[in-house]
Amino acid sequence: MSKPLSRLLRQEQFALLARNRSGWVEHLENARAFLGEGLQSADPARPVLVLGAGSGLEIPWELAPLRCTGWDADPWSRVWTALRHRRWAPWVFADLTGGLADLEATARRAVQEPWSGRRRDRETAANRLAGLLPSLHPDPAPLRAWITAQRPGTILAANVMGQFGVVAQRLVEARFGAPPWNPDPELIDPLAEAVEVWTRRAITAFLTVLRDSGADLWLLHDRGVVFSGGHLELGPWEPDWTRQLQGPAGLEVSDPLGGLDVPTLLGAEEGALARKVRWLWPVAPGQRHVVEALAFCRPRMRP
Numbered sequence: 001m002s003k004p005l006s007r008l009l010r011q012e013q014f015a016l017l018a019r020n021r022s023g024w025v026e027h028l029e030n031a032r033a034f035l036g037e038g039l040q041s042a043d044p045a046r047p048v049l050v051l052g053a054g055s056g057l058e059i060p061w062e063l064a065p066l067r068c069t070g071w072d073a074d075p076w077s078r079v080w081t082a083l084r085h086r087r088w089a090p091w092v093f094a095d096l097t098g099g100l101a102d103l104e105a106t107a108r109r110a111v112q113e114p115w116s117g118r119r120r121d122r123e124t125a126a127n128r129l130a131g132l133l134p135s136l137h138p139d140p141a142p143l144r145a146w147i148t149a150q151r152p153g154t155i156l157a158a159n160v161m162g163q164f165g166v167v168a169q170r171l172v173e174a175r176f177g178a179p180p181w182n183p184d185p186e187l188i189d190p191l192a193e194a195v196e197v198w199t200r201r202a203i204t205a206f207l208t209v210l211r212d213s214g215a216d217l218w219l220l221h222d223r224g225v226v227f228s229g230g231h232l233e234l235g236p237w238e239p240d241w242t243r244q245l246q247g248p249a250g251l252e253v254s255d256p257l258g259g260l261d262v263p264t265l266l267g268a269e270e271g272a273l274a275r276k277v278r279w280l281w282p283v284a285p286g287q288r289h290v291v292e293a294l295a296f297c298r299p300r301m302r303p
Contacts, residue, residue: 027281027291031058031158031220034275034293038156038218039063041297046153049146049215051096052160053089055080058220059158061087069150071096071143092146097164097202099138100171106132107175126180126191129172133194138202140209147213155215161206162222162256162289165199200258207265216297219262223278223292227252232288234278241278241290268296 035050035058042048044065053059053070054077061068061081069090070081078091095101110129112119120128147155172195173179182189210217223241226232232247239261245251263273275295280288 023282027279028058030277030279030291030293032060034220034277034295035156035158035218036060036063037275038154038216038295039065039068042068042154042216047150049150049152049155050158051143051155052158052163053077053081053091054158056084059085059156061085061089064089071146073100092142094142096140096143096160096206097138098140098142098205099136099198099202100167102136102138103133103168103198104171104175106136107172111175122176122178122180125176129180130190130194133191133198136198136201138198138205140206143206144209147209147215152213152215154218155210155213156218156220157210158220159222159291161203161219161262164202164206165196165256165258168195168199168202196258200260203257203260204265207260207262211266214298216295217266218275218293218295220291220293221262222256222281222289224290225254225256226280226288226290227254227286228288229286232280234280234290237276237278241292244278244290262292262294263296266296272296 039048039060040063042065044067046067048065048068049071050059050064050068051071053072054074059070059081062085064087069092070078071092071094072078073093073095075093078089078093082088107129110120110132111125119125172191181192210219226245226247228247228251230248232245232251234244235246236244238244242253245253263269273294274297275293278290278292281291282288
């Protein structure tokens with residue numbers, strides 16, 4: 001992994017941890033309860049993999065079996081987890097999308113002329129990158145290889161999928177030196193659309209690897225983001241998360257998963273899910289995330 005990419009991921013983790021967490025109590029309780037159930041239900045005779053282990057804020061490592069490996073691209077994640085939980089677990093430091101390095105290199109070529117080293121103007125570079133991104137196909141080969149070699153019985157994904165698009169945007173912004181997006185929401189932004197397509201491809205490839213793993217899956221992720229400071233609550237479960245929102249009319253929302261449906265990509269009907277629940281996470285003033293927790297457990301073979 002390149003130094004700029006490692007630095008970016010570390011900065012993203014620092015930015016999250018630096019936020020005011022006074023309103024996070026309910027979210028952390030829900031996340032730890034859900035992921036803790038996944039850890040406790042895991043077969044201790046088989047490896048367990050925790051994707052997006054991060055600093056251990058949402059992971060109850062005290063419930064993890066001995067054969068539990070953490071995975072996070074942030075180079076400090078293992079240290080933070082050790083300091084928080086006093087557990088030096090095995091760790092994998094790799095990009096779960098399998099495509100951030102290619103995205104970074106492509107953004108660099110779009111911004112800077114390779115033959116002269118001169119920077120292109122922002123509009124030209126943005127249009128060039130928008131044209132190049134459709135040729136990129138993220139492939140989480142390191143994750144696939146690890147699963148093939150270790151054959152985990154349980155995989156937990158702790159708030160990673162919803163971050164794929166955010167990290168991709170930050171990477172592009174870092175290469176441009178400033179946000180290159182069109183500030184007018186009424187106008188088409190080819191680069192923003194291209195990054196969203198890249199994000200959907202990354203999420204689809206990631207879920208395909210998990211689907212084919214044969215493991216029990218405990219997935220926790222941002223299903224949506226709501227930008228509003230008014231009253232907001234969730235109604236009964238709906239396949240379409242936006243229909244659960246109960247608040248003032250005209251809420252501004254965004255979809256970190258680009259409209260993808262997780263159970264469908266896992267090849268599972270919603271009725272086959274062992275757990276399905278959503279809750280609100282007040283990440284910052286005027287910004288609340290709809291968190292989705294889904295458990296898909298494989299049928300056990302009788303002896």
